[in-house]
Amino acid sequence: MDWDDLRVFLAVARSESLSGAGRRLKIDPATVGRRIARLEDAIDARLFAKTQHGYSLTEQGTRLLTHAIRTEAAIDGASEALSGPEGLTGQIRIGAPDGCANYLLPQVIARICDANPGLEVQIVALPRVFNLSKREADMAIAVSRPEAGRLTVQKLTDYHLHLAASRDYLAAHPPIQTPQDLKSHRLVGYIPDMIFDKELDYLTEIGASAPPLASNSVSVQLNFLRHGAGIGVVHDFALPAAPELARIIPDQIHLTRAFWLIRHADDGRVERLNRFATQLMLEVKKEMQRLEAFP
Secondary structure, three states: OOHHHHHHHHHHHHHOOHHHHHHHHOOOHHHHHHHHHHHHHHHOOOOEEEEOOEEEEOHHHHHHHHHHHHHHHHHHHHHHHHHOOOOOOEEEEEEEOHHHHHHOHHHHHHHHHHHOOOEEEEEEEOOOOOOOOOOOOOEEEEOOOOOOOOEEEEEEEEEEEEEEEEHHHHHHOOOOOOHHHHHHOOEEEOOHHHOOOHHHOHHHHOOOOOOOEEOOOHHHHHHHHHOOOOEEEEEHHHHHHOOOEEEEOOOOOEEEEEEEEEEEHHHHHOHHHHHHHHHHHHHHHHHHHHHHOOO
């Protein structure tokens, strides 16, 4: 079994299609199919089952996936060892919730790339948990610490949230002096059945009902508020991007959450990813302090 065959196997496992694997590897899907068939013949095992949703791993394929990922990490680690301690190069994909991806990561990643001109970084902003085993991303940021899987987890930083609304909205509506006053105001928040992590259920935590204006996107929620649609919970680090918003009863309602950096356990041997993670953690902490100091 050679590495080229395993590389094709990993591409199909991660994309769940021959065409997706072909795009990753820059070869045509028919060639991908032949390579998978050759690998299955060589090890006398069926690795994928074709379903209406694409190619899913069989039991044998799932067992091989773990070893293939370890082989990939070892090869990447060897390449890093030979390339020396110069600046970071190559492509790194990081998955993050859209609030973090929109209002925190761009300036952080820009500074890291300024210091490492050969580095390419892709930020995937999705309101869900990322599958690192399928290499949807090289690393991910999450709002809660995972309890299962072969993962390494590091706390990136704490962050804070408060109720906020536009100054125009507040001037045109009854004053808010206590949490009970919120009952006479329109709320903005997450779509209840699309909250993918309990840590995001802010309104339930503060005793509010389901919001009449809702989105699964933090950016959409923020724009609702910027345009005077109502009151919602806002990340303090997003407030500099929306100077028309003002915090509401911050001494009575305030929330604290954390961002966690999650990596596949086998990637601990890849020095390039280790160095990037270290720089990311340092820059995120500095940027969070700067943003949350916004009045």
